[in-house]
Amino acid sequence: MRRILILAFMTPFDEQPVTTTDKTFIQLRKNIVEGVIPSGLKLSEMELSTKYLVSRAVIREAINRLESCHLVERKANIGARVVALTPDGLVELYQVRESLEGMAARLAATNMTDEEIADLNVLLSSHFQTVQTGETYYQEAGDVDFHYRIILGSKNTHLISILIDGIYHLIRMYRVQLGMAGPRVTTAFDEHKHIVQAISNRDAELAEILMRRHISYTRQNMQNILTRNL
Amino acid sequence: MRRILILAFMTPFDEQPVTTTDKTFIQLRKNIVEGVIPSGLKLSEMELSTKYLVSRAVIREAINRLESCHLVERKANIGARVVALTPDGLVELYQVRESLEGMAARLAATNMTDEEIADLNVLLSSHFQTVQTGETYYQEAGDVDFHYRIILGSKNTHLISILIDGIYHLIRMYRVQLGMAGPRVTTAFDEHKHIVQAISNRDAELAEILMRRHISYTRQNMQNILTRNL
DNA sequence: TTAGAAGGTTTTGTCGACAATATGGTCGCA
DNA sequence: TGCGACCATATTGTCGACAAAACCTTCTAA
Secondary structure (H helix, E strand, O other), X not given: OXXXXXXXXXXXXXXXXXXXXXXXXXXXXXXXXXXXXXXXXEEOHHHHHHHOOOOHHHHHHHHHHHHHOOOEEEEOOOEEEEOOOOHXXXXXXXXXXXXXXXXXXXXXXXXXXXXXXXXXXXXXXXXXXXXXXXXXXXXXXXXXXXXXXXXXXXXXXXXXXXXXXXXXXXXXXXHHHOOOOOOOHHHHHXXXXXXXXXXXXXXXXXXXXXXXXXXXXXXXHHHHHXXXXX | OHHHHHHHHOOOOOOOOOOHHHHHHHHHHHHHHOOOOOOOOEEXXXXXXXXXXXXXXXXXXXXXXXXXXXXXXXXXXXXXEXXXXXXXXXXXXXXXXXXXXXXXXXXXXXXXXXXXXXXXXXXXXXXXXXXXXXXXXXHHHHHHHHHHHXXXXXXXXXXXXXXXXXXXXXXXXXXXXXXXXXXXXXXXXXXXXXXXXXXXXXXXXXXXXXXXXHHHHHHHHHHHHHHHOO
């Protein structure tokens, strides 16, 4: 049930949009992450308000939220534009991600309930099956779900907020727009497995080390693709 | 010149307020951090707009920014209230801080220019002198300045943003409202000195270890005071 | 020809009013 | 007496218009 939502919208978290601003924000974010609104573009409030059939106030508030996610940059009296994707930016982003998700894995090894860990193992099994079928879209969703569960398992609200509200959409933006369908998916599975084992053993230090290494590999992989494409 | 600003407003960074929203946001943030607007209070948009002599739209946007800093929590159709300060929240906050500032110190050891490191040593010396005079207000400002320089020295925009825009005001809120005038100031000086030495030697690993330890000590100190006060 | 100023145009910032939702109190009923 | 529905009130969400700032074009002068 919950996974269906994940696959459908790729916004795995119960951020139920209640106001029109919420809906507009989520729609804009989706379009930016997926490149429908291209990187670097100036966001005109008037234009967007006619396009999305809402008032300028709604657009303004949505843009403010996008700025909080670091998906757009805003200058007073000038306007907002979608962030540029650069190799340096990718490195900076992954430096932060490595540190924070390493920490998340460490905390998760201590703070996840036995039930949550059991669920994580179930997820890993189902992930293993889809890996064998070779459906990259499902793999991507599975990967995101895996990381999200560990982040939530840290039980640290600040950490969760920084990662999920703050940098995960940007990570996905790099992935999608650089065309990372991922030759690394199958190898990443083994890394996931070892991380889950460490968490199951409540080995916090090892979980952190393995997670950092896992993300470091991912970064190297992305950098390779990035330089190859340039 | 720059330090005068720091001492005057305790907002050490060139966030020049240009719009009235900027000014209102900064004013509200200051009042929340310093407890003039008490923790847990509901923020009424109408009330604030009459109090600060600006329109509701300005207040709304300011509140949105406060939410981005995690200084208020907002619920759709209900409203925003100032965050509560709890022992658990403090621990979570410092877990994140330790990880991120440790990383900042590591990156700073690599990325700071020789000139910036020289400036940091100058700051340390002047800090040493003020420590001897025993002026806690200056000491606090000096401490903040020290940490800010290292954070900026990391040259990682995400890290800088998360720490300075995101969690530093909340840290200061805990400090101010728990009355941390700080018996730890003088001992902290030695820790600062060793961190600067590591950075001067371009020893990234050591800088991270020392910074993490420094922040861990600070956390323990605050937890002691917090439990003592309860 | 180019640099700079002036004015018109476009865009963002701010405002007050209306619509929709939540809150609080009262009444009725079991 | 206690619980739930209903209505009045208050608060937030959304909108369109006005004010102010940035931009673009054109014109002038060195």
